[in-house]
Amino acid sequence: MYTVEEVKALAKVRTPESLGTLLEIFRSDADIDVRREAVSSIGRHNNSGRIYDFLLTEAFSRDNPMELVYQMFRTCLYRSRDDARFEDLRVRMLDFWRNEILDKMNAYYDFRQSREKPRPVSKITTPLLLIGDNTKTLQTLPANSVQLVFTSPPYYNAREYSDYSSYSEYLARMGESFRECHRVIEDGRFIIVNVSPVITRRPGREFESIRYPIHYDLHRVLTEAGYYFVDEILWVKPEPSVPDRVSGYRQTRKPLSYKPNCITESLMVYRKECAFLLDRNMRGYEDFDRHEDEPIDTTNCWHITPKYDKNHPAVFPEELCRRVLRYYSFEGDAVMDIFAGSGTFGRAARKMGRVPVLCEMNEDYAGIIQSESGGYYDVRGGNREKCCQQITLWEGLQGRGD
Numbered sequence: 001m002y003t004v005e006e007v008k009a010l011a012k013v014r015t016p017e018s019l020g021t022l023l024e025i026f027r028s029d030a031d032i033d034v035r036r037e038a039v040s041s042i043g044r045h046n047n048s049g050r051i052y053d054f055l056l057t058e059a060f061s062r063d064n065p066m067e068l069v070y071q072m073f074r075t076c077l078y079r080s081r082d083d084a085r086f087e088d089l090r091v092r093m094l095d096f097w098r099n100e101i102l103d104k105m106n107a108y109y110d111f112r113q114s115r116e117k118p119r120p121v122s123k124i125t126t127p128l129l130l131i132g133d134n135t136k137t138l139q140t141l142p143a144n145s146v147q148l149v150f151t152s153p154p155y156y157n158a159r160e161y162s163d164y165s166s167y168s169e170y171l172a173r174m175g176e177s178f179r180e181c182h183r184v185i186e187d188g189r190f191i192i193v194n195v196s197p198v199i200t201r202r203p204g205r206e207f208e209s210i211r212y213p214i215h216y217d218l219h220r221v222l223t224e225a226g227y228y229f230v231d232e233i234l235w236v237k238p239e240p241s242v243p244d245r246v247s248g249y250r251q252t253r254k255p256l257s258y259k260p261n262c263i264t265e266s267l268m269v270y271r272k273e274c275a276f277l278l279d280r281n282m283r284g285y286e287d288f289d290r291h292e293d294e295p296i297d298t299t300n301c302w303h304i305t306p307k308y309d310k311n312h313p314a315v316f317p318e319e320l321c322r323r324v325l326r327y328y329s330f331e332g333d334a335v336m337d338i339f340a341g342s343g344t345f346g347r348a349a350r351k352m353g354r355v356p357v358l359c360e361m362n363e364d365y366a367g368i369i370q371s372e373s374g375g376y377y378d379v380r381g382g383n384r385e386k387c388c389q390q391i392t393l394w395e396g397l398q399g400r401g402d
């Protein structure tokens with residue numbers, strides 16, 4: 001039995017004998033790490049003919065674990081640079097396996113080979129408030145111009161401001177918004193969507209209510225719009241702050257009647273698909289605020305008390321926005337909430353030196369955002385006059401008007 005280290009050493013001795021030993025190790029040794037290392041070492045030899053024959057038989061064998069197939073594909077990619085046989089093999093492997101990991105390896109490789117630079121970023125530097133349906137207002141923004149999106153979509157029929165004829169229509173509309181957003185987000189940056197399951201009211205006592213696991217369905221919507229899953233963070237609330245659902249069971253202890261109190265909401269963390277690693281997105285930010293004095297959230301459970309607002313039924317606590325901004329954006333970045341509501345995210349962003357871009361279609365909420373901020377935003381679309389009236393009203397309330 002060989003060890004990984006011994007196999008690595010065999011890669012350095014580029015003789016026909018050591019290549020033969022490596023091929024033998026691949027076929028006989030049971031340890032997958034050793035076999036994977038053997039594939040890698042075989043690829044580093046300079047006998048293209050024998051390597052090609054090896055891949056031709058092994059890269060299409062369903063007996064090989066996928067981990068070994070990926071290593072073979074890697075060899076194939078690097079060899080295809082100057083040997084057309086491997087180029088042909090790479091196309092055949094992609095076609096044979098039809099596997100998303102191979103597709104991604106291929107895209108990353110192609111991107112590096114083309115020496116293509118990431119697309120130019122046209123960074124937004126003015127705080128913006130776009131009033132109207134975001135599927136329209138987002139069209140006015142340049143492509144590749146926003147570095148982070150954090151948002152909480154309207155709840156499906158759970159609050160008075162949402163009105164969709166069916167759940168599938170709701171998901172389709174969310175899809176339109178996330179697709180439009182995709183054009184605007186910088187390649188490789190994050191979109192974070194805050195959701196929790198919702199329940200529709202019972203149409204009568206003799207009917208059941210329906211509970212919708214929105215985040216399960218939004219996963220498909222987001223991936224189809226061109227983002228891929230990175231993390232799920234749970235926003236955990238204190239139990240007394242959520243509606244009590246368990247009281248029935250507490251009294252009767254009757255199985256099947258159990259309904260736990262829901263103290264979490266999900267933050268779905270996704271990244272815009274691109275053919276390069278995250279370090280490219282971090283270039284140019286060497287001098288950033290490290291927040292040395294602040295504790296770090298080391299788990300995906302963030303304990304934060306919810307906030308209630310007299311003007312809006314479902315607002316973010318500012319602390320939630322602050323953490324998202326800290327972990328997923330740099331100072332000076334343009335950061336966007338496409339369903340802004342009362343504009344909590346914009347407030348937090350401004351305090352943290354980011355440039356907020358907010359979309360809101362309800363003109364009353366938009367007016368409140370603009371007035372509370374003292375006219376901070378460059379307002380686009382909607383009824384600008386109404387927004388200005390709101391500012392006058394707000395200034396009066398603050399004792400600053402006439």
Ligand SMILES: C[S@@+](CC[C@H](N)C(=O)[O-])C[C@H]1O[C@@H](n2cnc3c(N)ncnc32)[C@H](O)[C@@H]1O
Nearest residue numbers: 133134154315316339340341342344360361362
């Ligand atoms: C859940 S609330 C967001 C609350 C917000 N996180 C806050 O802190 O106040 C969703 C908001 O999205 C707005 N909205 C719904 N559909 C929209 C659309 N297509 N374009 C722009 N805004 C929309 C609603 O008017 C509502 O204010």
